[in-house]
Amino acid sequence: MPTMEVDGQMVSWEGKKTILQACNDANVPIPHYCYHAGLSIVASCRICLVEMESPDPKDPAKMVKLPKLTPSCQTPAVDRMKVTSKSPKAVANQKAVMEFLLINHPLDCPVCDQAGECYLQDYSFNYGRAESRFEEDKIKNPKKDIGLHVLLYSDRCILCTRCVRFTREISGSGELAVFGRGAREEIDVFPGKTVDNPLSANVIDICPVGALLDKDFLFSQRVWFLKSAASISPISSGGENIFIHHNHGRIYRIKPRFNADVNKWWISDEARYTWQFVHENRLHACHRMQYGSFVETSWERAYAQTTEDLQKAVRDNGPGSTAAVLSPFASTEEMFLHAKFARSIDPQAWLAVTPPRIDGQDQVFKNPATGAVTFTIRAEKAPNRRGAEKITAHFGGNACALEELAEKIKNKKVMAVLASADPLPGMDKPVLAAIGAAPTLIALTSRHTGLYEKAGLSMPTCTWAEKAGVYENCDGRIQAFQQAIDPLENCRSDGRIFWDLLAHEGTHSAAAVRHEMAAAGLADYANVAIPQVEKPLEVMEFSAL
Amino acid sequence: MAFPGPILLKRIPAEPGGRHLHRYDDYVATGGYESLKKALAMPPADIVKLVVDSGLRGRGGAGFPCGSKWTFLPKDIHPRYLAVNFDESEPGTFKDRYLIDYDPHILLEGIAIAAYANSITTSYIYIRGEYHREAQILEEALAEAYSHGIFGQKHAGTEFTHNCYVHRGAGAYICGEETGLLESLEGKRGWPRIKPPFPAIAGAFAKPTIINNVETLACVVPIVEHGAAWFKAMGTPSSSGPKLFGISGHVNAPGVYEEELGIKMSTLIEKYGGGVKGKFKAAIPGGISMGILATNQYDAELDFDIGKKYGVLGLGTAGVIVMNDQTSLPRILRNIVRFFSHESCGQCTPCREGTSWMHKILNRIVAGRGKPHDLDMLLELSQTMGAMPGTTICGLADGANWAVKTFLQKFPDDFKAVVKSPLVAGVSVPMAVTVSGAAAAPAGV
Numbered sequence: 001m002p003t004m005e006v007d008g009q010m011v012s013w014e015g016k017k018t019i020l021q022a023c024n025d026a027n028v029p030i031p032h033y034c035y036h037a038g039l040s041i042v043a044s045c046r047i048c049l050v051e052m053e054s055p056d057p058k059d060p061a062k063m064v065k066l067p068k069l070t071p072s073c074q075t076p077a078v079d080r081m082k083v084t085s086k087s088p089k090a091v092a093n094q095k096a097v098m099e100f101l102l103i104n105h106p107l108d109c110p111v112c113d114q115a116g117e118c119y120l121q122d123y124s125f126n127y128g129r130a131e132s133r134f135e136e137d138k139i140k141n142p143k144k145d146i147g148l149h150v151l152l153y154s155d156r157c158i159l160c161t162r163c164v165r166f167t168r169e170i171s172g173s174g175e176l177a178v179f180g181r182g183a184r185e186e187i188d189v190f191p192g193k194t195v196d197n198p199l200s201a202n203v204i205d206i207c208p209v210g211a212l213l214d215k216d217f218l219f220s221q222r223v224w225f226l227k228s229a230a231s232i233s234p235i236s237s238g239g240e241n242i243f244i245h246h247n248h249g250r251i252y253r254i255k256p257r258f259n260a261d262v263n264k265w266w267i268s269d270e271a272r273y274t275w276q277f278v279h280e281n282r283l284h285a286c287h288r289m290q291y292g293s294f295v296e297t298s299w300e301r302a303y304a305q306t307t308e309d310l311q312k313a314v315r316d317n318g319p320g321s322t323a324a325v326l327s328p329f330a331s332t333e334e335m336f337l338h339a340k341f342a343r344s345i346d347p348q349a350w351l352a353v354t355p356p357r358i359d360g361q362d363q364v365f366k367n368p369a370t371g372a373v374t375f376t377i378r379a380e381k382a383p384n385r386r387g388a389e390k391i392t393a394h395f396g397g398n399a400c401a402l403e404e405l406a407e408k409i410k411n412k413k414v415m416a417v418l419a420s421a422d423p424l425p426g427m428d429k430p431v432l433a434a435i436g437a438a439p440t441l442i443a444l445t446s447r448h449t450g451l452y453e454k455a456g457l458s459m460p461t462c463t464w465a466e467k468a469g470v471y472e473n474c475d476g477r478i479q480a481f482q483q484a485i486d487p488l489e490n491c492r493s494d495g496r497i498f499w500d501l502l503a504h505e506g507t508h509s510a511a512a513v514r515h516e517m518a519a520a521g522l523a524d525y526a527n528v529a530i531p532q533v534e535k536p537l538e539v540m541e542f543s544a545l
Numbered sequence: 546m547a548f549p550g551p552i553l554l555k556r557i558p559a560e561p562g563g564r565h566l567h568r569y570d571d572y573v574a575t576g577g578y579e580s581l582k583k584a585l586a587m588p589p590a591d592i593v594k595l596v597v598d599s600g601l602r603g604r605g606g607a608g609f610p611c612g613s614k615w616t617f618l619p620k621d622i623h624p625r626y627l628a629v630n631f632d633e634s635e636p637g638t639f640k641d642r643y644l645i646d647y648d649p650h651i652l653l654e655g656i657a658i659a660a661y662a663n664s665i666t667t668s669y670i671y672i673r674g675e676y677h678r679e680a681q682i683l684e685e686a687l688a689e690a691y692s693h694g695i696f697g698q699k700h701a702g703t704e705f706t707h708n709c710y711v712h713r714g715a716g717a718y719i720c721g722e723e724t725g726l727l728e729s730l731e732g733k734r735g736w737p738r739i740k741p742p743f744p745a746i747a748g749a750f751a752k753p754t755i756i757n758n759v760e761t762l763a764c765v766v767p768i769v770e771h772g773a774a775w776f777k778a779m780g781t782p783s784s785s786g787p788k789l790f791g792i793s794g795h796v797n798a799p800g801v802y803e804e805e806l807g808i809k810m811s812t813l814i815e816k817y818g819g820g821v822k823g824k825f826k827a828a829i830p831g832g833i834s835m836g837i838l839a840t841n842q843y844d845a846e847l848d849f850d851i852g853k854k855y856g857v858l859g860l861g862t863a864g865v866i867v868m869n870d871q872t873s874l875p876r877i878l879r880n881i882v883r884f885f886s887h888e889s890c891g892q893c894t895p896c897r898e899g900t901s902w903m904h905k906i907l908n909r910i911v912a913g914r915g916k917p918h919d920l921d922m923l924l925e926l927s928q929t930m931g932a933m934p935g936t937t938i939c940g941l942a943d944g945a946n947w948a949v950k951t952f953l954q955k956f957p958d959d960f961k962a963v964v965k966s967p968l969v970a971g972v973s974v975p976m977a978v979t980v981s982g983a984a985a986a987p988a989g990v
């Protein structure tokens with residue numbers, strides 16, 4: 001493996017890399033602004049300049065020192081190279097660039113959302129100078145509303161052009177450009193355009209400073225109060241890797257989490273902004289129907305009634321007269337317990353899966369210049385259809401599509417249904433239509449849905465943010481997600497509920513269920529990698545960007 | 546060999562009344578397109594060698610050897626392009642315009658020869674936006690050349706065909722920088738490119754491209770006519786051939802004159818420029834990005850070694866701007882920096898912010914609100930942004946810095962005189978250490 005020395009540390013890499021790329025991968029810090037691993041290299045911010053020596057191609061024993069500072073983001077790493085970002089010349093350049101970037105920058109930190117995760121702040125501290133020597137008037141550029149989700153504070157912009165390159169190279173929509181020239185230039189949208197492509201909010205993440213801000217998150221929380229959980233987006237079958245940022249049991253925002261094979265550095269706006277359902281319209285008690293009206297009931301009584309109702313159906317109508325409806329929003333572990341419980345009462349219980357909503361076609365984004373696919377938003381709007389299919393296949397026996405189940409209910413073949421409801425608003429319509437008529441309907445649901453209205457018994461469940469587990473994305477990739485917040489008041493996850501109903505010993509955990517699954521022959525679940533968050537507020541490391 | 550008399554300007558008499566635009570027939574009647582004929586009878590590689598041997602260096606500002614630039618083209622990648630740099634936006638520079646105003650076909654002939662020599666099938670003449678008249682002249686000359694078979698069809702006895710187009714810029718100085726030019730030519734914002742890849746490998750439309758100045762290509766015509774030795778006999782060993790000098794400022798006869806490289810500035814000014822109006826104080830050797838020559842550097846030899854010898858950036862475009870002792874150098878410098886700050890493409894942090902900062906400081910100084918430490922700040926800025934080699938993508942920042950640096954170093958007293966003492970009594974501001982301690986400019990070798 002080729003190896004170079006950077007500031008006294010040995011850095012190795014494979015394949016073709018620039019100096020900065022190799023250093024980023026090896027966690028050796030070199031400051032950079034305009035460079036982003038997912039975008040083209042422009043080498044314009046000039047803060048990454050280093051001094052370097054490399055072996056003379058003619059006489060490899062000899063080292064040649066370049067008299068010039070070299071942009072590390074642009075210069076290929078060469079075996080046996082010696083690089084320093086700490087020489088007096090390199091440091092003088094870093095200080096100069098920091099000073100230049102700050103002369104027209106407002107003193108906004110106290111009112112700026114980016115404060116705390118701002119690379120102007122961090123680099124000022126690490127590479128800048130303490131005092132300002134600028135005695136002239138600052139250029140004041142306006143604040144602009146440039147899109148559905150995005151606000152631009154142009155006076156905070158350092159003109160790294162990452163956002164412009166994103167719209168040109170990743171979303172392919174090209175709404176943003178640099179207007180004007182010299183110190184008066186500004187980022188702006190083309191006349192009559194707004195930044196409203198389905199990936200638009202990624203520009204907020206890649207903006208190193210507080211110039212592009214999220215309207216949804218604006219002034220809602222100081223970032224240093226936020227805590228981070230590594231999760232998987234439940235919004236589509238792509239399984240975009242995300243961080244959930246939360247505090248005191250509330251979600252404040254969702255950020256992308258890098259995964260080279262799935263979503264790279266990006267997430268769709270849909271995945272980013274569809275989380276309000278976690279906090280809206282939630283159920284907080286078990287309810288049962290009594291004399292035509294809902295009454296609250298305890299978890300103990302709900303559990304008892306669930307078992308009794310199902311057993312009664314089997315007693316009265318024989319095996320095969322009950323069904324379990326799995327939700328593709330549940331984790332695979334939950335579905336495993338769900339099916340297991342159903343079969344423990346009725347060995348011929350029918351297993352059915354709510355089909356995910358399909359929104360048209362997959363949306364494929366391409367770099368217009370190269371034609372390379374940059375991102376895909378999946379049309380299938382549920383995270384775990386494949387997990388559900390795997391569980392159904394694993395248990396074998398009676399399984400049917402939801403429409404078939406509807407037939408069986410109509411023909412009085414199936415008399416009792418235990419259904420897990422999809423958590424997203426409006427998604428339970430097909431299930432409701434199919435199984436609403438079942439004489440005995442028990443619903444596990446997180447919110448006031450149609451299913452809840454129809455169910456003789458309902459239990460308040462958790463959304464994905466309140467639990468851990470695994471989803472299997474459309475490409476068959478099994479991905480684990482961490483629990484972000486505690487279950488909301490009196491809610492229990494599907495997993496916990498079935499764990500209790502099955503009278504399993506010990507405390508319920510997704511890991512314990514995976515253990516059980518592996519033992520039952522689902523080998524894929526023996527060693528699932530669990531993403532870890534090392535710092536309280538984990539965002540994508542800038543050095544990885 | 547002494548300078549034999551006008552070569553590029555042979556069709557343009559010195560007295561204004563005698564000048565006229567040479568159309569195709571005039572051009573041919575005075576020996577035009579003979580070099581092309583001669584060239585077409587030679588193997589292309591021999592022409593490249595001829596240009597290498599002539600020692601011709603680029604006339605656009607950087608002085609890069611023209612022949613070696615041509616040899617950088619990779620062997621087998623086609624199509625390849627020639628981009629002719631007629632952006633001529635450097636203040637004090639008007640030589641290319643002068644040539645085209647009267648003798649556009651010499652450029653077209655140079656283009657045809659260069660294209661043949663380098664197997665180029667398409668050329669673009671990139672002309673600055675404000676040159677309306679010259680664009681018109683070139684379009685007309687091109688139409689004539691097309692109708693006489695210089696472009697657009699096979700030349701007798703060869704397989705060589707070649708097309709040439711005029712592309713008008715929109716009036717940005719940065720589009721004269723060769724890769725800014727290519728971006729603009731491609732219809733993009735004129736932001737200089739990072740190198741590598743160099744244009745000879747991936748230039749216009751990602752294809753191998755040669756970029757040459759108008760005058761450089763015009764020089765190819767007499768080189769083919771008279772040979773490399775003849776060309777090399779003029780000028781100095783490292784700076785061969787004739788050169789167009791534009792003289793402006795405080796002289797009695799401003800204009801474009803042709804002489805051999807290496808001529809003393811004093812000779813140029815006195816023999817051609819009619820002498821200095823008043824008492825000589827300073828001069829800019831070649832466009833404002835080159836820095837300034839001090840009062841005691843009046844005799845500087847104008848060639849490509851001027852930079853090292855006289856503490857300037859280089860010969861640049863050889864657009865000499867002469868200033869007499871009535872000139873306020875702080876005002877001149879303010880105007881120069883205003884230009885660079887206005888024309889900075891804004892890509893590189895040091896150039897974008899640094900030029901604007903220096904401009905603001907100079908505005909204050911000129912308005913009488915300068916402080917002694919402003920001079921140190923200016924000097925420091927001019928030595929970090931761009932001038933610290935490698936800190937910017939293109940040479941514009943260097944241009945701004947060399948102006949600031951050399952003005953302050955060579956004329957410290959002019960600047961100290963205009964910066965007042967601090968207004969607040971009792972607050973001591975350290976005197977400009979570097980400025981006051983600056984060594985006197987070298988008197989030349």
Ligand SMILES: Cc1cc2nc3c(=O)[nH]c(=O)nc-3n(C[C@H](O)[C@H](O)[C@H](O)COP(=O)(O)O)c2cc1C
Pocket residue numbers: 602603604605606607608609611630631632633634635718719720721722723724756757758759761762939940941
């Ligand atoms: C900021 C800047 C502006 C320039 N403007 C011009 C110009 O207007 N005309 C020109 O011929 N060269 C200009 N140049 C030089 C070109 O980059 C390039 O060196 C030249 O066109 C090459 O041609 P030559 O080798 O024939 O001189 C400029 C360079 C810089 C850095």
Ligand code: SF4
Pocket residue numbers: 156157158159160161162163164187206207208209211212
């Ligand atoms: S808005 Fe942000 S990402 Fe865009 S150029 Fe400015 S600093 Fe860079």
Ligand code: SF4
Pocket residue numbers: 719736737888889890891892893894896897937938939940941942
């Ligand atoms: S040095 Fe100045 S003009 Fe040249 S590319 Fe950088 S910002 Fe643009």
Ligand code: FES
Pocket residue numbers: 031032033034035042043044045046047048049071072073074
């Ligand atoms: S110039 Fe290298 S990161 Fe910006």
